[in-house]
Amino acid sequence: MKTTSITHRLADLGGAKWDLHTAARDRSDRGEDIVEMTIGEPDVALPEPLARAATRAIEAGRTQYSNGRGENGLRDALAESYSARRGRCFERDNVLCFPGTQTALYAVMQGVAETGDEVLVGDPLYATYEGVIRATGADMVPVPLKAEHGFRMQADDIAQRITERTRAILLNTPHNPTGAILRPAELEAIAEIALKHDLWLISDEVYEDLVFEGNSFTSPLTLEQIADRTIAVSSISKSHAAPGMRSGWAIGPRGFMDALLPVSETMLFGNQPFIADVTEEAVRAGSTVADGMRQRFAKRAQYLADRLEAETVLRVHRPEAGMFALVDVSPLGMDCDAFAWALLENAGVAVMPGSSFGAHLQNWVRLALTVEDAAMTKAVDRISEFARSVAVAAQ
Incomplete structure (x- = not known):
């Protein structure tokens, strides 16, 4: 039986990126002592007020069909929140609601690229970005994100990769997996390129509320000069510890949202009203858990970096936001895959090899900061001992 071209375009983008995580989970299920630091999931449960809001909405019968744009109350809440945060006026017609950031993206x-086009995206990148680009028939063009x-x-790195086929630039700030935050001057330079070459600018901002103390976030939505070509996507998954709610949105020019509506309706024919009610409450009230996560993740990142850099030859890229830290394993003479699999086999710690996030993290592994403090201490003990043993063996 034949299948369509999209299945072939996405054939190598499935679960293989998560083979190490799956292997670690299997070992844990068999009773082995494994510290899992592979996936980014909030380290707290869904806040009780949101759980109660979901129950109330279901009991009130909010389980019927919605419309393709999303519930008006949620769209109004998002428009008001973005108007306050971005310093520009947004209305409900600037918003489309989706089941999570992934669906929104x-x-x-689908609205900015098609077969024969190109989309520029930073490498390293979140693991699903290549799939959402390839699904359109367009080609993903990696822009190296350099440790230095x-x-x-950087705008210069973007400019070198623009061709007559380029249609969009996909940003992720704050960034997964690196925790980096684009600076205002960097965004201004990228905006100039988007204007010069008539490109769409798409910004995944799901980690906006997890910015560590001493750092600040700027969205390209604040830039008036590119207001007609900028779309942001986000959700309550990280900020409100609600990844299973699958509630996200896209916000941008009304004309674009109007054009995208039939695509959304074809995909979904509306969202879940009871989840929209929960999300509206979350957006209007703000997060009760984000501040705690920010503090814990920042503290764990510092603990990880301070110990590994004092006790081993490993070096840690200290994140500015988000749920992850990167560790440079090249001083051990190992690439990311060799290190990650050996660490799992010999030390019982599961981390993600950088190769899961593109070609430019071959020397790095990604560690989730979402494990409890005791597990973090255990993991650092094991990583430190493993790294020292490898270094001794190499002498």
């Missing part, structure tokens, strides 16, 4: 990409620039995308 998939739909938005703090893994922040």
